Amino acid sequence: MSTPFSVLQQSLPYLLQGVWVTLVVVLGSLSLGLLVGLPLAVGQVYGPRPLKRIIGLYVWFFRGIPLLVLLFLFYFGLFPFLHLDFSAFTVAIIVLGSISSAYQSQILRGAILSIPEGQMKAARAIGMSDAQAIVHIILPQALRLAIPGWSNEYSVLLKDSAVTYALGVAELMARAHHVASRTYQHLVLYLCAGFIFMILTFLGTRALNALHRKVKLKGYS
């Protein structure tokens, strides 16, 4: 007869391995989201009108459809249709990253737009090209402003990552479910999973807050 405690004790290493999977999925999709979201934001602010339209559509698509639908659409629908044989893990990062890129592009767009117009004018006035002005003047300021938004994005992704268990990604939630359905210790296992998610949220936002303080410009509140 297994007690809640002994089950937890035995399954903890197994669960903690899931934490790594969760973190890789979250950090992977957060990075992918930034990599794609940054050019989207720049394109949406400075690009020609047709490009702005297309980016608008992209954002609308990924923000408008529930995560689970997108996961199934890509994993069971789109990728097999394109004869792409991606693992559930890869698809999880691609889908979460794409969704995150849509949200991050809007965080960054807001940040870019909040930089006073005079900064761009002054950069042009000293002979910078628009691309140089964006890279050396606008983005260094906008990225600083975007950190609180990222902090939020991180915690949203962390929670969303649990849904990828539906594809069979062996992350924390999937493992908790797996153990619970064998041992019937649902209460303690989901409590434990929830608790670990809480800690991860806490640590991540703490780290980003620290980063925010570190790069904050002197003299600005």
Next chain:
Amino acid sequence: MTTATDSAPVLTVEGIRKSFGNKEILGGVDLSIRRGEIKVLIGPSGAGKSTLLQSINFLVMPDAGRICLEGRPVDPSDRKGLCLYRQQVGMIFQEFNLFDHLTALGNVEIGLVRVKKMKRSQARERAMAELERVGLGVHAHKYPAELSGGQKQRVSIARALALDPKVMLLDEPTSALDPELIGEVHAVIRDLGAAGMTMIMATHQIGFARALADEIIFMENGVVIEQGPPDKILDDADCERTREFCTKITELGGR
């Protein structure tokens, strides 16, 4: 005694027009300035002074007209050429527009490093020299938010000077400053003039304009109404409208 090259204009502006929507802001402005000359733009608010200055380096794209630097017309559709041209035309803004994420030194240095592709160490040396020239050597490592308005404007002047401009455009350089900070910026501009810098400046500081300008240009409703030596324009203008404006502004600002 001026030589032939000295009397050839550094910058000429011909027939600059600009409309925003269907409102005409500049209705064909001509202007030409020789090396070492200082011209001051005056005129009521909304006359188009800022629009003119920003059109001269294409921060505002004029609808028509031609601008030549040392006799060569500038083609704003040639991006490389435009960047090169802008390096040679320093711009000072009313609101300073310092890069907030860079120190005073960084602000001056960045044009040298990124635009002139100078080596970092060399750029740093030059930037420091320019900051010292405007009296800010000791504040080199402060961020804009840690500087007073007068100091910020001096940094922005150093930033422009670092690129060795042939002309400087100054758009009301002291009108965003507290009165007690105006003097330090005026002193820097006066030194520039004494060193032979060619300048076009918009200002409402009439006493300063009188002391500094070789010529004052009175603008209203997007056109030049009258131009001439300071004493002539400020005290004895030909045009009724110029006299009216100058009387009002000299009463306010003193001589």
